Amino acid sequence: MSAPLIWIGLPFALGLLLLLVPRDHWAAWLGGFFAAFLSLLALLAPTDTALNVFGLFSLRIDSTVSLLGRQVSLTPAAQIILVLVYAIGAFWIFGGLAVGNARRLAALGLMSIALLTASLAIRPFLYAAILIQGAVLLAVFMLAEAGKPTGRGLIRFLVYHTLALPFILFAGFLLTGVEVGPRDLAIVLQAAILLGLGFAFLLAIFPLSTWLPMLAEESSPYMVGFILSTFPTFALLFGLNFIDRYAWIRESQAFFQVLQTVGLLTALSGGLWAAFERHAGRIFGYAAVAEIGFSLAAVSLPERMLGLEIVFFMIVPRALAYGTWAMSLAVLRDAAPDLRYLSLQGLARQYPAAALGVFISLFSLGGAPLLAVFPVRQALWEGLSAQGFLPALWMGLASLGLWIASLRCLAVLTMSPENVEWESRETSLQRTMILIGVASMFVVGLLPQWAAPLLQNLSGLFSQISR
Amino acid sequence: MLVLLTFGFYSLTALALGVLRILRRPFSYSWLVSALGALLAWGSVFAWRLEMPAPVLENAWLPLTLFRAAPALLVDEIAWIYGLALASLALAVILTAPAQSTGVSPTAWLGTLGLAAGGMLAFLAGNPLTLVMVWTALDLLELFNTLRLARKPGLSERAVVSFGIRALGTGFVLWASATNGAPLVSFDAVSSESGLFLLLAVGLRLGVLPLHLTYRSEPALRRGMGTVLRLAMASSSLVLLARLPVGLLVPDALAPFLQALLVLALLYGAWKWLSAPDELSARPYWILALGALSVLAALRGNPAGSAAWGVALVLFGGLVFLYSSRQSLFTLALGVFGLGMLSLPFTLTATTWLGEAPFDWIFWPFAVSGQVMLLLGFARHLWHTSESELASLPRWAQSAYPLGLALLAAITVLAGLWGWPGALQVGLWPVGLAVSLLSLVILAAWWRISRFGPFAENVPARASVSRLARAMDVFGAGLWGLYRSLRRLATFLSGLLEGDGGLLWTILVLVLLLLWFQQVL
Numbered sequence: 007m008s009a010p011l012i013w014i015g016l017p018f019a020l021g022l023l024l025l026l027v028p029r030d031h032w033a034a035w036l037g038g039f040f041a042a043f044l045s046l047l048a049l050l051a052p053t054d055t056a057l058n059v060f061g062l063f064s065l066r067i068d069s070t071v072s073l074l075g076r077q078v079s080l081t082p083a084a085q086i087i088l089v090l091v092y093a094i095g096a097f098w099i100f101g102g103l104a105v106g107n108a109r110r111l112a113a114l115g116l117m118s119i120a121l122l123t124a125s126l127a128i129r130p131f132l133y134a135a136i137l138i139q140g141a142v143l144l145a146v147f148m149l150a151e152a153g154k155p156t157g158r159g160l161i162r163f164l165v166y167h168t169l170a171l172p173f174i175l176f177a178g179f180l181l182t183g184v185e186v187g188p189r190d191l192a193i194v195l196q197a198a199i200l201l202g203l204g205f206a207f208l209l210a211i212f213p214l215s216t217w218l219p220m221l222a223e224e225s226s227p228y229m230v231g232f233i234l235s236t237f238p239t240f241a242l243l244f245g246l247n248f249i250d251r252y253a254w255i256r257e258s259q260a261f262f263q264v265l266q267t268v269g270l271l272t273a274l275s276g277g278l279w280a281a282f283e284r285h286a287g288r289i290f291g292y293a294a295v296a297e298i299g300f301s302l303a304a305v306s307l308p309e310r311m312l313g314l315e316i317v318f319f320m321i322v323p324r325a326l327a328y329g330t331w332a333m334s335l336a337v338l339r340d341a342a343p344d345l346r347y348l349s350l351q352g353l354a355r356q357y358p359a360a361a362l363g364v365f366i367s368l369f370s371l372g373g374a375p376l377l378a379v380f381p382v383r384q385a386l387w388e389g390l391s392a393q394g395f396l397p398a399l400w401m402g403l404a405s406l407g408l409w410i411a412s413l414r415c416l417a418v419l420t421m422s423p424e425n426v427e428w429e430s431r432e433t434s435l436q437r438t439m440i441l442i443g444v445a446s447m448f449v450v451g452l453l454p455q456w457a458a459p460l461l462q463n464l465s466g467l468f469s470q471i472s473r
Numbered sequence: 474m475l476v477l478l479t480f481g482f483y484s485l486t487a488l489a490l491g492v493l494r495i496l497r498r499p500f501s502y503s504w505l506v507s508a509l510g511a512l513l514a515w516g517s518v519f520a521w522r523l524e525m526p527a528p529v530l531e532n533a534w535l536p537l538t539l540f541r542a543a544p545a546l547l548v549d550e551i552a553w554i555y556g557l558a559l560a561s562l563a564l565a566v567i568l569t570a571p572a573q574s575t576g577v578s579p580t581a582w583l584g585t586l587g588l589a590a591g592g593m594l595a596f597l598a599g600n601p602l603t604l605v606m607v608w609t610a611l612d613l614l615e616l617f618n619t620l621r622l623a624r625k626p627g628l629s630e631r632a633v634v635s636f637g638i639r640a641l642g643t644g645f646v647l648w649a650s651a652t653n654g655a656p657l658v659s660f661d662a663v664s665s666e667s668g669l670f671l672l673l674a675v676g677l678r679l680g681v682l683p684l685h686l687t688y689r690s691e692p693a694l695r696r697g698m699g700t701v702l703r704l705a706m707a708s709s710s711l712v713l714l715a716r717l718p719v720g721l722l723v724p725d726a727l728a729p730f731l732q733a734l735l736v737l738a739l740l741y742g743a744w745k746w747l748s749a750p751d752e753l754s755a756r757p758y759w760i761l762a763l764g765a766l767s768v769l770a771a772l773r774g775n776p777a778g779s780a781a782w783g784v785a786l787v788l789f790g791g792l793v794f795l796y797s798s799r800q801s802l803f804t805l806a807l808g809v810f811g812l813g814m815l816s817l818p819f820t821l822t823a824t825t826w827l828g829e830a831p832f833d834w835i836f837w838p839f840a841v842s843g844q845v846m847l848l849l850g851f852a853r854h855l856w857h858t859s860e861s862e863l864a865s866l867p868r869w870a871q872s873a874y875p876l877g878l879a880l881l882a883a884i885t886v887l888a889g890l891w892g893w894p895g896a897l898q899v900g901l902w903p904v905g906l907a908v909s910l911l912s913l914v915i916l917a918a919w920w921r922i923s924r925f926g927p928f929a930e931n932v933p934a935r936a937s938v939s940r941l942a943r944a945m946d947v948f949g950a951g952l953w954g955l956y957r958s959l960r961r962l963a964t965f966l967s968g969l970l971e972g973d974g975g976l977l978w979t980i981l982v983l984v985l986l987l988l989w990f991q992q993v994l
Binding site: 158206213214216219220263264267268271278279282283284311312315316319352354373374375376377381382384385387388390391395398402405406409410413416417420421422423424425428451452453454455458461 | 534535536538602609610620623629630636643648651657956959963964970983986
């Protein structure tokens with residue numbers, strides 16, 4: 007057995023099969039359990055290690071296969087990514103049971119995750135850009151709703167991601183042979199600009215982040231949530247691969263300075279726009295923009311290992327917040343004509359769990375104490391403060407913007423007419439899932455040490471950065 | 474670990490109340506269970522002394538490279554005296570509940586016990602990280618409770634605004650931690666640069682703003698659970714001041730200005746407390762005035778004095794806010810216990826005017842006047858017309874009510890004599906004497922001319938919305954106007970970037986950014 011077959015081939019194949027399953031919930035159960043199984047398997051059975059299964063037989067999963075002359079390799083260092091990504095996949099697919107569209111999410115979601123995982127496994131890693139593009143195309147099918155015109159956000163999502171592809175590939179072409187050190191500074195400079203533009207498109211860095219709020223406004227919140235919790239994460243990992251590979255990037259102070267400025271600018275733009283927004287869906291998009299900015303700012307920290315830990319640590323709290331938020335928004339979207347504040351006013355009295363989910367998720371993403379994102383966000387803030395007053399101020403303002411957005415959301419949702427009694431119109435499954443999400447954010451915020459074992463292999467994954 | 478006993482009692486009581494609710498038992502069962510649980514928890518607070526000072530609980534956050542601080546609970550004498558005060562208040566609220574004219578509510582008792590437990594966690598917080606986490610938990614508890622009860626959209630909005638202001642206070646602590654060398658790992662590591670932010674945090678978190686009361690239309694909650702809520706929130710913030718290192722709070726040059734501001738806040742709060750029509754509408758001013766005194770003591774390098782005002786806020790506040798079925802004998806007795814607020818030797822507030830840092834002579838008369846007004850207000854509010862007749866209640870309720878008040882009164886005396894650094898202290902007795910003489914002279918004069926009592930009843934309710942509250946409304950409206958202007962700008966910019974020509978604008982911004990980087994690097 008080889009790891010790429012298990013964690014890339016099988017989920018992709020199952021995703022295809024799930025498209026043929028007649029009932030939505032069968033597809034969701036099948037897809038969810040399979041994703042959870044793959045996550046557990048990644049946790050218990052590291053690749054290239056012989057395992058004695060109950061004393062009955064020995065099992066060894068090879069990390070590498072050759073495909074069309076290229077190597078696809080999931081080394082033991084990639085264990086953390088496999089565990090996280092399939093756990094998050096299972097979380098989203100099971101959640102789909104409560105909000106509808108479960109089959110589309112299970113099938114296309116599993117296929118997307120498989121392609122995104124392949125993007126991390128392919129060698130030479132430049133081919134990852136093509137695999138990410140494949141996942142983007144699948145995502146378009148997830149986001150487009152039958153019988154509805156295609157929104158501008160979706161088109162911009164596709165265009166921006168597609169534009170990223172030639173930039174990155176051409177940069178890779180230019181960089182062939184200069185992996186260790188720059189021989190020709192002119193070529194390196196050209197490559198750096200192309201690479202920067204490619205990643206600016208791929209990561210939705212300000213001002214190329216406009217598709218996020220547009221998409222979040224037009225499309226199903228739950229589908230958008232899935233996209234936002236997977237694509238930027240993999241794009242960032244892809245970017246980290248570049249930094250890890252090329253010495254001239256990771257040893258350039260100017261690069262990290264630019265990265266920090268760009269990251270904080272992106273975070274600030276997301277936070278501030280969220281504070282002034284009056285559409286709950288678009289706030290979701292802006293919060294995602296801010297999150298991308300925070301991740302970039304973390305990568306830019308001079309203590310590279312600390313930055314990596316922060317980036318990886320943020321993945322699960324963010325997915326929890328996105329998941330709960332998306333599900334809550336999906337419930338509210340069914341209850342109201344749209345997600346504008348005017349339409350959502352006072353809905354907390356009829357949909358208290360959904361209102362709670364929206365508020366707590368956004369508050370958590372703002373880095374509020376006691377909630378999942380807080381421990382790592384505070385670590386990032388302290389790290390940035392060590393760089394100077396301005397980075398700390400920018401980050402503080404970005405977080406403040408998200409806090410204001412969460413409070414405004416809550417104020418609008420609870421502003422019901424006089425003497426309306428409380429009731430709960432969510433289905434019991436929706437209520438249960440949202441409340442589990444909310445409770446998980448508190449638990450993760452109180453006990454962030456759960457992730458410590460997963461972070462142990464991080465230095466193996468990015469061996470050069472972590473030196 | 475004995476500390477956990479207290480939380481165990483509170484949790485078990487909450488569980489039992491839940492079961493009783495499911496079984497639909499009469500409220501007397503719930504009251505008995507609540508009272509028993511609160512009594513056991515109160516008793517267990519004394520057990521804390523057996524292992525003091527000691528860390529109670531440490532929840533190591535890993536990896537250590539990522540998290541420098543981790544939540545920790547620590548029991549010491551400051552935590553003990555605050556904890557005793559709050560446990561006494563919770564017990565008193567439940568004991569006096571049947572005598573309140575506004576009816577009984579097992580849910581409110583449950584909330585009372587929950588708030589007491591939450592407040593105690595704040596007192597036990599071993600570092601700023603734990604404190605901000607407990608603060609947020611308390612804020613959320615208060616927010617959801619207020620939203621649950623709010624019947625008007627305006628009240629919901631005010632609840633959210635109030636939560637936002639307190640969250641901003643919490644944010645100041647985080648800001649101080651991140652930027653000004655006040656790491657969340659320990660109170661001792663706070664630097665003078667961060668002191669101002671911490672004072673701001675305490676000020677915003679007192680729960681005074683916005684000045685309009687959200688519980689105005691919910692008397693049942695205002696008297697019982699509302700009292701615990703307001704006083705627990707305020708004291709959980711003030712406890713931070715007693716934890717900070719002496720003499721490092723603010724730079725010396727700033728101290729006189731801050732002292733002047735605090736004296737002004739004290740005078741304003743004390744005057745409004747004295748002149749308000751009833752004690753419940755005056756509660757924010759009570760908190761404001763005692764909060765100002767507590768901060769002033771901390772600013773002068775006197776953490777014990779700061780804690781004394783914090784404890785006085787809970788105990789004396791509890792006495793006056795829970796006293797609804799009034800009788801002359803009780804009023805007189807409580808009035809005598811009120812002497813504990815005069816900073817006399819061997820009282821709870823004996824240490825309050827001590828301090829390492831100088832206090833300008835010009836401020837003394839105003840500070841003393843403020844304290845005198847507080848005491849006069851305390852006496853005046855005790856003297857209002859009774860809300861309910863004690864004689865009409867069942868015998869057990871007739872006994873429980875004075876027991877609740879006596880418990881609070883007894884703890885005010887005990888706190889002056891035993892158990893913490895502020896006990897058995899002579900303090901700055903000339904100030905105490907001056908306050909006492911002034912208070913007694915004014916009380917006697919007012920008593921003599923018999924205008925004191927009727928005045929309280931005749932002030933129209935409209936007067937409770939003060940000029941400051943209106944000014945703050947105007948300030949809030951100004952902020953809202955600014956927000957709307959900025960929102961228009963943000964909407965315009967996002968429209969520009971997302972519109973048909975958005976791609977061109979985006980490229981323009983991108984090019985400008987690249988040029989900027991070229992200039993900077």
